[in-house]
Amino acid sequence: MLIKKNNWFQPQWIIVLCSAIFLLDSCSHSESKEKEKGEKALALPVHVVKRSDAVTVKTYLGTIEGKVNVEVRPQVEGLLQEIYVDEGAYVQKGQKLFKVDQSAYQESLNNMLATAEVAKAQLKNAQLEIDRLKPLVSNDVISDVRLSAAQSDYEVAQATLQQAQAAVRSAEINKDFTLITAPVSGYIGRIPKRIGNLVTKGDKEPLTFLSDIQEVYVYFAMNESDFLYFSKAQAKKDSIAGREYNRNNKLTFPKVTLVLADGEEYPIKGVVDAVNGQVDRSTGAISLRATFANQDNILRSGSSGTLKIAEVKEAVLQIPQLATNELQDRTFVYVANSSNQVQRRNVVVSGKSKDNYIISEGIEEGDRVVLSGFDKLTDGSTIIPIQK
Helix, strand or coil, rough: CCCCHHHCHHHHHHHHHHHHHHHHHHHHHHHHHHHHHHHEEEEEEECCCCEEEEEEEEEEEEEEEEEEEECCCCCCCEEEEEEEECCCEEEECCCEEEEEHHHHHHHHHHHHHHHHHHHHHHHHHHHHHHHHHHHHHHHCCHHHHHHHHHHHHHHHHHHHHHHHHHHHHHHHHHHCCCCCECCCCCCCCCCCEEEEEECCCCCCCCCEEEEEEEEEEEEEEEEEHHHHHHHHHHHHHHHHHHCCCCCCCCCCCCEEECCCCCCCCCCEEEEEEEECCCCCCCCCEEEEEEECCCCCCCCCCCCCCEEEEEEEEEEEEEEHHHHCCEEECCCEEEECCCCCCCEEEEEEEEECCCCEEEEECCCCCCEEEEEECCCHHHCCEEEEEEEE
């Protein structure tokens, strides 16, 4: 039995079929590549780097003290007899604060007064003796030697009286010291002593502190680099104004903002009005003082706060913070070239101005930095830039 051969399975047809399959596969692969390439070209926002002035804020930790901050200490020894005020109270200058038992000082005063009376009587007797001897000497009844001796006794009595009167005044002062009054107006601090406690001039702790806080001082330290910035800025201002810069003149700092312990800004700006003349060798810092008005008595001695001082840096390169990403201790950005291909660069951040970083190394003016989509980018990726 003869079987007819099917022409479909001829060798030439097999070759044609294979070629067709290869062409279809090639076309499909090419289209996949084009599609993949198109998917990699992401449309991402970019920022063109330009030079501009930046305002940076420096922060310094400060301690607050009343403009007048007085230690109240006893000037005599004795038992504390009365406490007329309470901690935190506001007192006027001259108001009674404490009283030390004055019994011993009153007795001392009485003794000094009695001694002074004796001295007065002795002086009176010496004068009477002189008055008695003068006519006798004039009539040559007695020699003038007796009169000279009487005059010498008078001078001794006079000096004794003066000494006794000085002792009286000293005793009166000591008695007055038993009543302790406010040397200035202000707020009473902590009172560690209680009625009946012995107080002396040599006590380690004062009876209390008295602070006048209508104005307060905030003391802080600034590193030498920041201080030089303000010194040079002042010299530049004087140069522009046509004045010769004198390094002995007081520096003019910007207004100072005080941030309180609760994170709120104190509503009144302060003024830096004192600068230490020397740099602390151990820390390399300079001590400064800022003054703040405190009419509402919000600020108290012993408190702390953070001072903020603005610096203006001219013509610096800035980029938005969101354009950066960090890896360990390095900061990177993606920069698009003229072909819209991105390159990752390491940049050096030298400061912060609001939402921008100030860059000292790694980018140049005119560079285009990518603002988002970093997780989809690698070196050489192509983007469609959208300029912001």
